[in-house]
Amino acid sequence: MAFTKQEVTESLRRFKSLRDNLLHEEDLSDHLHAILRFCQNDAFVQSVLAPHLGSRQIDVQAWLQGLKTENGWVRRLEFPDDPAEAMVLRYSVLQLADEDSDFISRLGMMLGKRKRDEWEEAFKGRIVRPCLVELSERMGEAANLATPEARALQAVPLARIPGEKEVRIFLSHKTVDKPLVYRYYSALKEVGFDPWLDEQAMPVGTNLERGIYQAFVESCAAVFFITDSFKDEKFLAAEVDYAIAQKREKGARFAIITLRYSDAAPVPGLLTPYIYRTVSNDLEGFRELIRALPVELGPVRWKENVVE
Numbered sequence: 001m002a003f004t005k006q007e008v009t010e011s012l013r014r015f016k017s018l019r020d021n022l023l024h025e026e027d028l029s030d031h032l033h034a035i036l037r038f039c040q041n042d043a044f045v046q047s048v049l050a051p052h053l054g055s056r057q058i059d060v061q062a063w064l065q066g067l068k069t070e071n072g073w074v075r076r077l078e079f080p081d082d083p084a085e086a087m088v089l090r091y092s093v094l095q096l097a098d099e100d101s102d103f104i105s106r107l108g109m110m111l112g113k114r115k116r117d118e119w120e121e122a123f124k125g126r127i128v129r130p131c132l133v134e135l136s137e138r139m140g141e142a143a144n145l146a147t148p149e150a151r152a153l154q155a156v157p158l159a160r161i162p163g164e165k166e167v168r169i170f171l172s173h174k175t176v177d178k179p180l181v182y183r184y185y186s187a188l189k190e191v192g193f194d195p196w197l198d199e200q201a202m203p204v205g206t207n208l209e210r211g212i213y214q215a216f217v218e219s220c221a222a223v224f225f226i227t228d229s230f231k232d233e234k235f236l237a238a239e240v241d242y243a244i245a246q247k248r249e250k251g252a253r254f255a256i257i258t259l260r261y262s263d264a265a266p267v268p269g270l271l272t273p274y275i276y277r278t279v280s281n282d283l284e285g286f287r288e289l290i291r292a293l294p295v296e297l298g299p300v301r302w303k304e305n306v307v308e
Helices: 005-024 028-041 043-054 060-067 083-099 103-110 116-143 148-155 175-190 208-217 237-253 282-292
Strands: 168-172 194-196 219-226 255-261 275-279
Touching: 005 028, 005 043, 005 116, 028 043, 028 083, 028 116, 043 083, 043 116, 060 083, 083 103, 083 116, 103 116, 168 175, 168 208, 168 237, 175 194, 175 219, 175 282, 208 219, 208 237, 219 237, 237 255, 255 282, 275 282
Parallel strands: 168 194, 168 219, 219 255, 255 275
Antiparallel strands: none
Protein backbone atom coordinates (compact mmCIF):
# COMPACT_ATOMS: atom_id res chain seq x y z
CA MET A 1 0.00 0.00 0.00
CA ALA A 2 1.31 3.44 -0.93
CA PHE A 3 1.05 6.28 1.57
CA THR A 4 1.20 9.99 0.96
CA LYS A 5 3.81 12.11 2.72
CA GLN A 6 1.03 13.73 4.74
CA GLU A 7 -0.33 10.34 5.87
CA VAL A 8 3.10 9.10 6.93
CA THR A 9 3.94 12.34 8.70
CA GLU A 10 0.67 12.25 10.66
CA SER A 11 1.24 8.59 11.63
CA LEU A 12 4.75 9.36 12.85
CA ARG A 13 3.59 12.43 14.76
CA ARG A 14 0.73 10.59 16.45
CA PHE A 15 2.85 7.54 17.28
CA LYS A 16 5.56 9.72 18.84
CA SER A 17 3.00 11.55 21.00
CA LEU A 18 1.45 8.30 22.25
CA ARG A 19 4.87 6.71 22.78
CA ASP A 20 6.10 9.64 24.87
CA ASN A 21 2.90 9.66 26.95
CA LEU A 22 3.30 5.95 27.68
CA LEU A 23 6.91 6.37 28.80
CA HIS A 24 6.60 9.56 30.80
CA GLU A 25 3.06 10.10 32.04
CA GLU A 26 1.09 8.42 34.80
CA ASP A 27 -1.88 6.10 34.14
CA LEU A 28 0.30 3.47 32.48
CA SER A 29 -2.60 1.19 31.57
CA ASP A 30 -4.56 3.96 29.83
CA HIS A 31 -1.57 5.08 27.75
CA LEU A 32 -0.67 1.46 26.92
CA HIS A 33 -4.21 0.83 25.68
CA ALA A 34 -4.13 4.03 23.61
CA ILE A 35 -0.91 3.22 21.76
CA LEU A 36 -1.90 -0.39 21.12
CA ARG A 37 -5.24 0.72 19.65
CA PHE A 38 -3.40 3.18 17.45
CA CYS A 39 -0.94 0.53 16.27
CA GLN A 40 -3.81 -1.84 15.47
CA ASN A 41 -5.82 0.76 13.54
CA ASP A 42 -3.20 2.91 11.80
CA ALA A 43 -2.52 1.62 8.28
CA PHE A 44 1.08 2.83 8.14
CA VAL A 45 2.02 1.27 11.49
CA GLN A 46 0.33 -1.96 10.43
CA SER A 47 2.36 -1.99 7.23
CA VAL A 48 5.48 -2.09 9.42
CA LEU A 49 4.20 -4.45 12.14
CA ALA A 50 1.98 -6.92 10.32
CA PRO A 51 4.70 -8.76 8.34
CA HIS A 52 6.49 -9.58 11.59
CA LEU A 53 3.43 -10.37 13.69
CA GLY A 54 1.88 -12.56 11.02
CA SER A 55 4.90 -14.83 10.66
CA ARG A 56 5.50 -15.44 14.37
CA GLN A 57 3.27 -17.08 16.96
CA ILE A 58 4.21 -16.06 20.51
CA ASP A 59 3.05 -17.79 23.69
CA VAL A 60 3.99 -15.22 26.33
CA GLN A 61 2.92 -17.37 29.26
CA ALA A 62 5.06 -20.29 28.06
CA TRP A 63 8.00 -17.91 27.58
CA LEU A 64 7.66 -16.62 31.14
CA GLN A 65 7.22 -20.12 32.54
CA GLY A 66 10.50 -21.12 30.95
CA LEU A 67 12.28 -18.27 32.73
CA LYS A 68 11.01 -19.03 36.23
CA THR A 69 13.31 -20.44 38.89
CA GLU A 70 12.22 -23.02 41.45
CA ASN A 71 10.96 -20.33 43.82
CA GLY A 72 8.83 -18.75 41.08
CA TRP A 73 11.06 -15.74 40.51
CA VAL A 74 12.63 -14.67 37.23
CA ARG A 75 16.32 -13.82 37.43
CA ARG A 76 16.28 -11.94 34.13
CA LEU A 77 14.06 -11.51 31.10
CA GLU A 78 15.75 -13.12 28.11
CA PHE A 79 14.79 -12.20 24.55
CA PRO A 80 15.73 -13.58 21.11
CA ASP A 81 18.92 -12.28 19.52
CA ASP A 82 17.05 -11.39 16.35
CA PRO A 83 15.78 -7.78 16.77
CA ALA A 84 12.53 -8.45 14.91
CA GLU A 85 11.75 -11.53 17.01
CA ALA A 86 12.54 -9.65 20.21
CA MET A 87 10.26 -6.80 19.14
CA VAL A 88 7.40 -9.18 18.38
CA LEU A 89 7.81 -10.93 21.74
CA ARG A 90 7.78 -7.62 23.61
CA TYR A 91 4.80 -6.40 21.58
CA SER A 92 2.96 -9.61 22.52
CA VAL A 93 3.76 -8.90 26.18
CA LEU A 94 2.29 -5.42 25.77
CA GLN A 95 -0.89 -6.92 24.33
CA LEU A 96 -1.18 -9.37 27.22
CA ALA A 97 -0.63 -6.56 29.74
CA ASP A 98 -3.42 -4.58 28.07
CA GLU A 99 -5.81 -7.53 28.32
CA ASP A 100 -4.84 -8.58 31.87
CA SER A 101 -4.84 -5.69 34.36
CA ASP A 102 -2.81 -7.70 36.91
CA PHE A 103 -0.07 -8.82 34.53
CA ILE A 104 2.35 -5.94 35.19
CA SER A 105 2.19 -6.43 38.97
CA ARG A 106 2.68 -10.21 38.63
CA LEU A 107 5.63 -9.70 36.32
CA GLY A 108 7.11 -7.15 38.71
CA MET A 109 6.81 -9.53 41.66
CA MET A 110 8.42 -12.33 39.64
CA LEU A 111 11.34 -9.94 39.11
CA GLY A 112 11.61 -9.32 42.84
CA LYS A 113 9.92 -5.90 42.86
CA ARG A 114 7.64 -5.02 45.74
CA LYS A 115 6.11 -1.62 44.92
CA ARG A 116 3.87 -0.41 42.13
CA ASP A 117 6.34 2.20 40.89
CA GLU A 118 9.05 -0.51 40.80
CA TRP A 119 6.77 -2.85 38.80
CA GLU A 120 5.95 -0.12 36.30
CA GLU A 121 9.56 1.05 35.97
CA ALA A 122 10.73 -2.51 35.31
CA PHE A 123 7.95 -3.01 32.75
CA LYS A 124 8.82 0.23 30.95
CA GLY A 125 12.56 -0.41 31.02
CA ARG A 126 12.57 -4.05 29.94
CA ILE A 127 9.47 -4.31 27.76
CA VAL A 128 8.02 -0.97 26.64
CA ARG A 129 11.13 1.05 25.85
CA PRO A 130 13.08 -1.59 23.84
CA CYS A 131 9.95 -2.56 21.90
CA LEU A 132 9.14 1.02 20.93
CA VAL A 133 12.77 1.84 20.12
CA GLU A 134 12.86 -0.99 17.60
CA LEU A 135 9.42 -0.16 16.20
CA SER A 136 10.39 3.53 15.96
CA GLU A 137 13.48 2.69 13.95
CA ARG A 138 11.55 0.44 11.57
CA MET A 139 8.86 3.08 11.08
CA GLY A 140 11.50 5.70 10.36
CA GLU A 141 13.13 3.44 7.79
CA ALA A 142 9.80 2.59 6.18
CA ALA A 143 8.85 6.29 6.01
CA ASN A 144 11.93 7.04 3.90
CA LEU A 145 11.19 10.75 4.32
CA ALA A 146 13.48 13.53 5.48
CA THR A 147 10.77 14.96 7.70
CA PRO A 148 11.24 16.41 11.19
CA GLU A 149 8.83 13.73 12.40
CA ALA A 150 10.97 10.88 11.02
CA ARG A 151 14.14 12.40 12.47
CA ALA A 152 12.49 12.95 15.83
CA LEU A 153 11.29 9.35 15.86
CA GLN A 154 14.71 7.84 15.12
CA ALA A 155 17.44 10.21 16.19
CA VAL A 156 16.93 10.66 19.94
CA PRO A 157 17.09 7.71 22.36
CA LEU A 158 13.83 7.46 24.27
CA ALA A 159 15.66 7.74 27.58
CA ARG A 160 16.53 11.31 26.58
CA ILE A 161 12.97 12.36 25.86
CA PRO A 162 11.43 14.11 28.89
CA GLY A 163 7.75 14.37 29.68
CA GLU A 164 5.89 17.58 29.01
CA LYS A 165 5.51 18.24 32.74
CA GLU A 166 9.24 17.99 33.48
CA VAL A 167 10.85 20.77 31.46
CA ARG A 168 9.63 24.16 32.62
CA ILE A 169 12.24 26.76 33.57
CA PHE A 170 11.42 28.62 36.77
CA LEU A 171 12.50 32.29 36.71
CA SER A 172 12.95 33.55 40.27
CA HIS A 173 13.34 37.31 40.74
CA LYS A 174 12.37 40.42 42.67
CA THR A 175 9.41 42.41 41.41
CA VAL A 176 11.62 45.39 40.61
CA ASP A 177 13.56 43.20 38.15
CA LYS A 178 10.43 42.09 36.28
CA PRO A 179 11.31 44.00 33.05
CA LEU A 180 14.73 42.34 32.90
CA VAL A 181 13.38 38.86 33.63
CA TYR A 182 10.57 39.28 31.12
CA ARG A 183 13.23 39.76 28.42
CA TYR A 184 14.63 36.33 29.34
CA TYR A 185 11.11 34.89 29.43
CA SER A 186 10.36 36.18 25.92
CA ALA A 187 13.69 34.97 24.53
CA LEU A 188 13.26 31.49 26.01
CA LYS A 189 9.74 31.23 24.58
CA GLU A 190 10.96 32.40 21.18
CA VAL A 191 13.56 29.63 20.88
CA GLY A 192 11.17 26.90 22.06
CA PHE A 193 11.70 26.50 25.81
CA ASP A 194 8.93 26.64 28.43
CA PRO A 195 9.79 29.30 31.02
CA TRP A 196 7.64 29.94 34.12
CA LEU A 197 6.84 33.48 35.19
CA ASP A 198 4.26 34.05 37.92
CA GLU A 199 1.96 36.53 36.19
CA GLN A 200 1.90 34.51 32.94
CA ALA A 201 1.54 31.06 34.52
CA MET A 202 -0.87 31.50 37.44
CA PRO A 203 -4.53 32.37 36.79
CA VAL A 204 -6.25 34.82 39.10
CA GLY A 205 -7.20 33.07 42.33
CA THR A 206 -4.32 30.55 42.31
CA ASN A 207 -2.84 29.96 45.75
CA LEU A 208 0.60 31.58 45.46
CA GLU A 209 2.60 29.06 47.48
CA ARG A 210 0.93 26.06 45.85
CA GLY A 211 1.34 27.56 42.39
CA ILE A 212 5.05 28.19 42.94
CA TYR A 213 5.63 24.74 44.43
CA GLN A 214 3.87 23.03 41.51
CA ALA A 215 5.97 25.07 39.08
CA PHE A 216 9.14 23.71 40.69
CA VAL A 217 7.83 20.14 40.47
CA GLU A 218 7.28 20.58 36.71
CA SER A 219 10.61 22.32 36.09
CA CYS A 220 14.06 21.14 35.02
CA ALA A 221 15.79 24.33 36.22
CA ALA A 222 15.43 27.29 38.55
CA VAL A 223 17.11 30.54 37.51
CA PHE A 224 17.85 33.18 40.15
CA PHE A 225 18.61 36.76 39.05
CA ILE A 226 20.91 38.83 41.27
CA THR A 227 21.01 42.49 40.18
CA ASP A 228 22.11 45.79 41.70
CA SER A 229 18.61 46.15 43.15
CA PHE A 230 18.93 42.88 45.02
CA LYS A 231 19.28 42.88 48.77
CA ASP A 232 19.21 39.60 50.61
CA GLU A 233 15.94 40.15 52.45
CA LYS A 234 15.15 36.45 52.67
CA PHE A 235 12.49 36.97 50.02
CA LEU A 236 13.69 33.95 48.04
CA ALA A 237 14.33 31.60 50.96
CA ALA A 238 11.31 29.41 50.17
CA GLU A 239 12.16 29.28 46.46
CA VAL A 240 15.76 28.32 47.23
CA ASP A 241 14.46 25.55 49.50
CA TYR A 242 12.13 24.30 46.74
CA ALA A 243 14.98 24.37 44.23
CA ILE A 244 17.38 22.45 46.49
CA ALA A 245 14.67 19.84 47.18
CA GLN A 246 14.13 19.34 43.44
CA LYS A 247 17.88 19.10 42.85
CA ARG A 248 18.19 16.37 45.46
CA GLU A 249 15.27 14.45 43.98
CA LYS A 250 16.07 14.85 40.27
CA GLY A 251 19.86 15.05 40.32
CA ALA A 252 21.35 15.95 36.93
CA ARG A 253 17.86 16.49 35.51
CA PHE A 254 17.47 19.68 37.53
CA ALA A 255 19.79 22.68 37.45
CA ILE A 256 20.03 25.59 39.88
CA ILE A 257 21.37 28.54 37.88
CA THR A 258 22.25 31.94 39.33
CA LEU A 259 22.96 34.92 37.06
CA ARG A 260 24.67 37.72 38.95
CA TYR A 261 24.92 41.03 37.14
CA SER A 262 28.10 43.07 37.49
CA ASP A 263 28.16 45.37 40.54
CA ALA A 264 25.28 43.43 42.13
CA ALA A 265 25.23 42.07 45.64
CA PRO A 266 27.14 38.82 46.29
CA VAL A 267 25.43 35.54 45.50
CA PRO A 268 23.54 34.29 48.61
CA GLY A 269 25.40 31.57 50.43
CA LEU A 270 22.71 28.94 49.84
CA LEU A 271 23.19 29.29 46.08
CA THR A 272 27.00 29.31 45.87
CA PRO A 273 27.36 25.49 45.68
CA TYR A 274 25.44 25.50 42.39
CA ILE A 275 26.02 27.00 38.93
CA TYR A 276 26.45 30.74 39.03
CA ARG A 277 27.94 33.24 36.61
CA THR A 278 28.68 36.95 36.79
CA VAL A 279 27.43 38.56 33.57
CA SER A 280 27.60 42.09 32.21
CA ASN A 281 24.51 42.12 29.97
CA ASP A 282 21.40 40.17 28.98
CA LEU A 283 23.00 38.53 25.95
CA GLU A 284 25.83 37.12 28.01
CA GLY A 285 23.35 36.03 30.68
CA PHE A 286 21.11 34.30 28.16
CA ARG A 287 24.07 32.41 26.69
CA GLU A 288 25.17 31.21 30.14
CA LEU A 289 21.60 30.20 31.00
CA ILE A 290 21.23 28.09 27.84
CA ARG A 291 24.60 26.41 28.43
CA ALA A 292 23.63 25.46 32.00
CA LEU A 293 20.21 23.95 31.24
CA PRO A 294 19.85 20.14 31.37
CA VAL A 295 17.60 20.20 28.27
CA GLU A 296 18.45 21.14 24.70
CA LEU A 297 16.57 22.24 21.61
CA GLY A 298 15.82 20.00 18.64
CA PRO A 299 17.62 19.63 15.30
CA VAL A 300 18.10 22.56 12.94
CA ARG A 301 15.53 22.61 10.14
CA TRP A 302 14.31 24.96 7.41
CA LYS A 303 11.47 27.24 8.35
CA GLU A 304 8.16 26.09 6.86
CA ASN A 305 7.69 29.26 4.78
CA VAL A 306 11.15 28.80 3.21
CA VAL A 307 10.41 25.42 1.65
CA GLU A 308 6.77 25.97 0.67
